[in-house]
Amino acid sequence: MTQPRQLIPMAAPSFPTATLTPVLIHLLRGASDLASVAATHAKLLKAGVASTLASSNHLLAAYCRCSAMSRARDLFDRMPDRDVVSWTTLMSGYAASGRPREAVALLRAIDFSGVQPNVVTFSTAVSACAHLADAGLGRQVHSRAKVAGCACDTVVATALVDMYGKAGRIEDARAVFDGMAAPARNDVSWGAMLAVYAQNALGNEAIELFAELRTNGSGVTPNHFMLSSVVSACASVVRLSIGKCVHGTVLRLWHGNNEVIAVALVDMYSKCGCYKYSRKVFNGMEEPSIIPYTSIIVAAAKYGLGRCALTLFNEMVDRGLQPNDVTLLGVMHACSHSGLVDTGLRLLRSMKSKYGVTPCPSHYTCAVDMLGRAGRLEEAFEMAKEAQVEGNEALLLWSSLLSACRTHKRLDLATLAGQRVSEFNQDIAGGLVVMSNAYASAGQTDNAAAVRSSMRQRGIRKDPGCSWIEVKDIPYVFYAGATSCAGARTDELLMLLDELECKMREKGFKGRLGSARVSDAHEDDGDEGRGVMVPLPWSTTMGIALGAAKGHAFLHVAEKPVIYQDFKTSNIWLGDVTGRVKALSNCTR
């Protein structure tokens, strides 16, 4: 057997650059870590190879790929020549390693270098602005791209759509999208625009745009990006029938195995009152990652299936998946909504040591809420003080505690919590409403009326909380405190509510649905009100609406109907209670 021939001489005194570059590319392509990139770099220097612009750019890109930004910067600063690729590579490196501001700053520096930025440079800079969600900075980059004649490029324009969307400037995003000539729009542009609507809770706009894409012969077939956005849009506006329809499209286009879409479907069904369908989609997943698990745990939590959520959580941990802050919040919510207070508290106390997650304000708020629901108000107060949260988060935390005090008729503590709420609340309407309700619950109707009248005098209005749900393709809208139900059946439904209250009392429900119904009265600014929405003492941040649809009664639960603005996305069914109401409905009929 002959010795294999040595292909590369051990010591190459001088490689011609032309033959070296492919070798360099080959070496750098296999180098995913800093050590091997640095080793290749060292070999080159040792061999005394003259560095060319191209070889330096390759090295620069390799350093950026392993986020070795100080090495990259060092190399960049030493380069005798830099072209637009060198600048853009460094910019992209900063953006990818979570330093978008430095990336955008490079756009100014290019001016002084005499290098002309191109479409790639601009798309990179715009995308960095998107990460910052900074519309002001983004607009500046947009202007510069226009001047440079790069703003009409498909990729730059798509990045602009995304950037304006991430910065919450929907109109600007749409203007850029509309400004794109039909051939310039591709699947990515459509996907970006759909995502803008979906991510900004404009579900109906997303659905409308998707319909346009499907009917106008745009020549674009929905892909997994668009489908996940549209499903998520259906979830945000609780459009079950359209969501099911999109689910059909997902299956027809062979995207049934896509995890991102599946997560959106799990979420959509859970928000539309179909926990069973959520479960079906989840069970059909091959190897669910942390996000699907979190999604189904949150769904179970909303339906009061605490034990089920804990089982899923344990199964997930057994599979070696590491829970994150969102997962743990979901599990805590599950404990909270199922009265598993001590389990929830143990989780809060052990999450740092067991899972390496430091509790954040939302975990404390959840714990405070959990203690509050259970009537353990002193402990809830201690927890609230311990959390030491600020700003909007403090508002959420203390509002939750205030609601709990009101529910448990602890006016002494309600006053304290009410003070804290007013400290942090700029929009004080919600806080005052809760305070007024707290007085009313404690039987101090004069004080309650005084708060209301002071609100009227000061021109402070609280928009009535409302929520809606689709039953057999018909949307039903409910306003907080509205006592009118579907036409002539009002009396019958109120009677049903009373019966429900009795049944619930047998199950340990304390307090009265009826009294809350009266004290919660808001101005009803629409004539669509078809139900009553009252807070449940065992679930202080939830309201419950009872309405009629197609001759049967149902319970509709909306989270946080009184204080918060974001409850609109949380329309859900409370499964077990729904069953009882349906049974009651049969008795009443």
Added chain:
DNA sequence: GTAGGGTTAG
């Protein structure tokens, strides 16, 4: 040859 755009859980 080296640099660019869109998706899911709270």
